[in-house]
Amino acid sequence: MAVAIIIIAVIAVLALAVMGGYNSLTKLKLKVEEAFSTMDVYFKKRYDLIPNLVETVKGYAKHERETLESVVAARNKAVSAQGGEKLDSENELSGALGRLFALSEAYPELKADTQFLNLQNQLQKIEEDIANARKFYNGTVRQYNEKCMTVPSNIIAGLFHFEQKPYFSVANDAERENVQVKF
Numbered sequence: 063m064a065v066a067i068i069i070i071a072v073i074a075v076l077a078l079a080v081m082g083g084y085n086s087l088t089k090l091k092l093k094v095e096e097a098f099s100t101m102d103v104y105f106k107k108r109y110d111l112i113p114n115l116v117e118t119v120k121g122y123a124k125h126e127r128e129t130l131e132s133v134v135a136a137r138n139k140a141v142s143a144q145g146g147e148k149l150d151s152e153n154e155l156s157g158a159l160g161r162l163f164a165l166s167e168a169y170p171e172l173k174a175d176t177q178f179l180n181l182q183n184q185l186q187k188i189e190e191d192i193a194n195a196r197k198f199y200n201g202t203v204r205q206y207n208e209k210c211m212t213v214p215s216n217i218i219a220g221l222f223h224f225e226q227k228p229y230f231s232v233a234n235d236a237e238r239e240n241v242q243v244k245f
Contacts, residue, residue, distance in 0.1 A: 079214070080218060083214065083215045083217075083218035084218055084222060086209065086215065087206075087209055087210065087215060087218060087219055087222070087224045090202070090205055090206040090209055091206060091224065093202045093205075093206070094199070094202050094203055094206050094227050096202075097195070097198050097199035097202040097203075098199055100195050100198070100199075101192065101195040101196060101199050101230070102148075104188055104191045104192045104195055105140065105148075105152060105192065107188050107191075108155075108185065108188045108189070108192065109137055109140065109141050111181060111184055111185050111188065112133060112134075112137045112159075112185075113134075113137075114181055115162070115178070115181045115182070115185060116130050116133055116134060116162075118172075118175065118177050118178045118181060119162065119165070119166070119172065119178065126165055126168075129158075129161055129162060129165050130162070132158050132161065133155075133158045133159060133161075133162050135158075136151070136154045136155040136157075136158040136159075137155055137158075139151045139154065139155075140152055140154070140155045146228055149228065149230050149231075152192075152230075156189075159185070159189075163182065166178070196230045199230055200229050200230055200231075203227045203228070203229055203230075204229075206226075206227055207226045207227060210224050210225075210226050211226070
């Protein structure tokens with residue numbers, strides 16, 4: 063009888079440990095999804111501003127078609143991207159926007175245009191929000207991945223197919239270089 067009680071107690075403790083580990087992993091996974099969703103909201107705000115910015119620049123820089131088209135193409139690619147593609151396409155869009163702002167150097171009247179300046183300021187604020195959201199996302203991914211990789215939670219992660227999540231990082235080395243923008 064005492065052996066049966068000990069076995070039941072051990073099983074109960076193990077079951078509680080598994081449930082606790084599972085719940086902990088589930089909470090972290092949900093935080094990662096929330097962090098990605100928050101980033102996605104800022105991406106959407108940026109997507110909405112870009113057509114207005116491009117139209118404003120078009121009025122001044124009619125022959126800079128290639129730069130404007132690359133911004134529009136990068137925006138459209140980012141809007142339709144899913145999963146891991148989303149992170150890469152957002153990096154591409156950031157690079158295209160940097161080139162667009164660098165283009166404004168050649169057009170002094172564009173630099174003085176209040177609509178352009180307003181759009182640029184709004185976009186700059188959104189870029190700061192995106193940078194903060196990326197930091198939060200990466201921090202949350204680190205916590206989640208750490209939990210998936212450390213003992214004993216890695217056993218539970220393996221049993222219940224908790225997969226590690228990718229970090230948001232700059233994939234292209236050229237995008238790591240500073241864009242020269244002079245006003």
